[in-house]
Amino acid sequence: MDIIKNVSEVDWEHWVPRETAVLCFVRDADKVMLIHKKTGLGKGKINAPGGRIEKGESPYDAAIRETIEETGITPINPVQGAELSFIFTDGYSLHGTVFFADAFTGELTNTREADPFWCLSNDIPYTEMWEDDQYWVPLAMAGIYIKGYFIFDDDKMMSMRVEKINKKDQRF
Numbered sequence: 001m002d003i004i005k006n007v008s009e010v011d012w013e014h015w016v017p018r019e020t021a022v023l024c025f026v027r028d029a030d031k032v033m034l035i036h037k038k039t040g041l042g043k044g045k046i047n048a049p050g051g052r053i054e055k056g057e058s059p060y061d062a063a064i065r066e067t068i069e070e071t072g073i074t075p076i077n078p079v080q081g082a083e084l085s086f087i088f089t090d091g092y093s094l095h096g097t098v099f100f101a102d103a104f105t106g107e108l109t110n111t112r113e114a115d116p117f118w119c120l121s122n123d124i125p126y127t128e129m130w131e132d133d134q135y136w137v138p139l140a141m142a143g144i145y146i147k148g149y150f151i152f153d154d155d156k157m158m159s160m161r162v163e164k165i166n167k168k169d170q171r172f
Contacts, residue, residue: 003089006159007149012085017095023050024063024099025141026075032121032141035070035114041094045155046128049073049114050096059097067101071116072109075101082136082146089153098140131157139164 004010025048026033034046049070053062060078067075078099086094108116119125121141126134136148144164151159 004087004151007151007161010087010149012149015085017085017093019094020053021051021094021096022053022059022063022066022099023048023096024067024075024078024101026067026073026101026104027121028118030121031118032124033071033073033108033116033118035116037114039113042130045130046125047130049116060099063099070111070114073104073106073116076103076105077101082140082148084136084148084150086150086152100140130155132160135160136162
């Protein structure tokens with residue numbers, strides 16, 4: 001099997017990922033909640049709360065469940081804001097649905113999976129996150145619906161394409 005090194009080599013329309021997952025960015029005025037990830041894919045990196053979608057679960061429900069499990073915060077009415085497709089050179093692949101919530105209940109709590117924290121939206125620590133985040137997160141945080149396609153070798157991004165999608169009234 002040939003190793004895919006460039007997003008242009010993939011027929012993304014017919015591509016089927018090995019797993020599906022979610023991320024949920026919770027915002028409070030000029031702050032966004034992020035986590036120091038303690039387990040799983042991306043351990044040691046900073047990210048938004050999220051994880052794998054369970055069998056029979058919708059992405060929306062998974063975003064709420066994962067955010068509660070990792071942070072103690074319950075996002076209220078999260079809205080889908082991006083779709084991300086990842087292929088890793090080791091054969092792993094993942095499709096992620098990204099949500100944004102501007103309201104929540106609960107208090108931040110450190111968990112077995114994550115240490116959550118608030119940071120200023122203008123101060124997101126991209127150098128401590130997955131390399132792709134710096135390209136799509138600012139656009140999605142600004143309310144632009146994003147489709148992102150990425151090829152990674154371990155945690156090094158080899159290729160990417162980020163598309164701005166016109167979805168009237170999709171968000172904010």
